[in-house]
Amino acid sequence: MKTGARILVEGLQREGVETIFGYPGGVVLPIYDELYDSSLRHILVRHEQAAAHAADGFARASGRVGVCLATSGPGACNLVTGIATAYMDSVPIVAITGQVPTSLLGNDAFQESDITGITLPITKHNYLVKRTEDLGHVLREAFYIAGTGRKGPVLIDLPKDVSTKPIEYEFPEAEPVTLRGYQPTIRGHAKQIDKAIELIFESERPLIYAGGGVISSDASAELLALVETLGIPVTTTLMGLGAVPCDHPLNLGMLGMHGTRSANYAVTESDLLIAIGARFDDRVTGKLDTFASQAKIIHIDIDPAEIGKNKKVDIPIVGDTKSVLQDMLVKIQKKKAYDMWLSRIRGWKEKHPLSYRRDGVLRPQFIVEQLSELLKGEGIIVSEVGQNQMWTAQYFCFRKPRTWITSGGLGTMGYGFPAAMGAHFARPDQVVFDIAGDGSFQMNIQELSTVATNNIPVKVAILNNRFLGMVRQWQELFHDRRYSFTELPPVDFVKVANAYGVDGIKVESVDDVVPALKAAIETDGPFVLDFRVEREENVFPMVPAGAAINEMIGGNYE
Amino acid sequence: MKAHTLSVLVENKAGVLSRVSGLFSRRGFNIESLAVGTCEEPGTSRITIVCIGDDAQIEQVMKQLNKLIDVIKVSDITENERVERELALIKVSADPGSGRAEVMQLATIFRAQIIDVGTRTVTLSVAGDTEKIDALEKLLRQYGVKELIRTGKIAMLRGAKTVKSAK
Ligand SMILES: Cc1ncc(C[n+]2csc(CCOP(=O)(O)OP(=O)(O)O)c2C)c(N)n1
Ligand SMILES: [Mg+2]
Helix, strand or coil, rough: CCCCCHHHHHHHHCCCCCCEEEECCHHHHHHHHHHCCCCCCEEEEEHHHHHHHHHHHHHHHHHCCCCEEEEHHHHHHHHHHHHHHHHHCCCEEEEEEEECCCCCCCCCCCCCHHHHCCCCHHCCCCEEEECCCHHHHHCCCCCCCCHHHHHEEEEEEHHHHHEEEEEECCCCCCCCEECCEEECCCCCHHHHHHHHHHHHCCCEEEEEECCCCHHCCCCHHHHHHHHHHHHEHHHEHHHHHCCCCCCCCCEECCCCCCCCCCHHHHHHCCEEEEEECCCHHHHECCCHCCCCCCEEEEEEECCCCCCCCCCCCCEEEEECHHHHHHHHHHHHHCCCCCCHHHHHHHHHHHCCCCCCCCCCCCCCHHHHHHHHHHHHHHHCCECCCHHHHHHHHHHHCCCCCCEEEEECCCCCCCCCCHHHHHHHCCCCCCCEEEEEEEHCCCCCCHHHHHHHHHCCCCEEEEEECCCCHHCCCCCCHHCCCCCCECCCCCCCCHHHHHHHHHHHECCCCCCEEEEEEEHHHHCCCCCCEEEEEECCCCCCCCCCCCCCCCEECCCCCC | EEEEEEEEEEEEECCCCHHHHHHHHHHCEEEEEEEECCCCCCCCCEEEEEECCHHHHHHHHHHHHHCCCCCEEEEEEECCCCCEEEEEEEEEECCCCCCHHHHHHHHHHCCCCCEEEECCCEEEEECCCCCHHHHHHHHHHHHEEEEECCCCCEEEECCCCCCCCCC
């Protein structure tokens, strides 16, 4: 006989799960009792939001499904931001929540909340399991749905009686899950692929616009091969950074609101935009009618609903980006010289490199740049949200996929630190940095306790400007510098870290940056770096909201 | 912008209706009517949805519906040969002497059934396409419609064609 809790833990292990992130409570007591002497590793976070973000960080760094666990009511509700974050960035996680016993469902029982109802719009799918007999099967389906097609979070709500009830249960032999309502298209349509290739050779100014879909389908090698075989320049979204090495001659860097001028100019002038695993988000496109308005568009995406959602597409190709790119590569035999186009792009790149003032003042860009130099493309870089995130995207040279982890779609402050914990468990061989803002870090600062107790060697580099910097930047530029509620009081983060048992140093001058970063890297355990940076630095260049992406402001420092 | 009739085959699971209707409100799509019930295939239900939008919006509605795990098949049957029915119950003021006879007459013309007669009201049941029910409703208004319930439209392709999972 097995209880539901036993089936859950066994089932997780059968799915290959080694680490879960969670927080206990009344209705998950039976599950925690199973975990007590299980070989499944459970990391006790200090807030359920962190459990969801850690599962998400694990998933992004590893490509596998991350798992988090919380109790009913408040525990489940605390997962919501993390689930929404994973949903917006198509990250595969399975969230397990306890629920009040089935006999009390719908009664406003103690710590009851309708978490399947609450998470309906922010999960790929969710389940309220009412019979222990269904649990093993539901678990398999949940992992399958989370980790295939356009990936995403799946929630399983488990009433207490379902996890306590003992039943006769043997796991069925692992046969593939089949669901008649869910059959993602993997292979791209051959004729569409032919047409796309034709269009590429007809074009004079082609540009590849690659997004997070390339990372999540592990198609970076194929993308790079396509870029090189065709000799076509490439720009990536925030989520696509690392798909192509930053210093590749054909890479224009990031496009969009804080993208490079060369990328945004190239989009504007291109006559063929090849969108791969990207979704024409408003932070990328700016004013939609002027975005790539001279270009025909090829759009490769696993999710048919993304194709044509924001922009009319000439050649849609529904399929997994890796599979479609493989099929394309096989069919491409010749090469065309786009010399004029490439030299125009080279001109932009030379004329408009990303730049900031190098005047001896401690500027955040410098810190990111130095870290990038020190790590030489190694390590996993996670960010919080705000200016810290954009500077990291701009100044860290990402060379490999899954080494850059950030909340793009939801833009969740407080994401980075717990996601970095998760990334560590995915890649214990890698040094993991959370590039943080002082505001964001304080949204999940309690996890200092988690990293201290478990000796999770995450390094937090706080670009401490004592502002909600990104909001302040908008206030400076668009609200007459009326800094309404964006100034933060000074916090001594080193003292806070010490109080939790974590080491740290405060850094106030340019000269101390590299030694401090080295100290953090060389420390075995977690470490906090409190960089007191120039307070009113701005992220440039910038496309003001609603403007065309080639109408950029700022960012030319010689 | 025009009205589209979507026939949606879904798994008959708890919550499926809120998944479908929630999607419409969340993404700002307008539902004119929605009718749901079990169907010939055990474990599944059919939902007929009438919604209004331009072609791009309807395409997006269908793609988003298709993404729901419990949705098996979505078809826009607006342009197809089809049969449609809607049922309405209409309670009309009909004091003896004042208009009652005329209401009864209208019922006959529209092949509506009189399913309840009270001292001051008559209740009709009428089935037909949307236009027919609209027309009857309009005519009855002058007598005073006290209560009106419509089921929403259900629709089916003509001939041998069906809206089924291909799987
Ligand atoms: C949870 C949450 N609340 C509010 C915001 C809006 N917001 C975006 S950036 C930002 C400021 C972030 O400040 P900080 O973490 O100090 O980063 P900085 O921009 O200063 O680098 C705010 C408040 C958000 N993205 N997430
Ligand atoms: Mg700040």
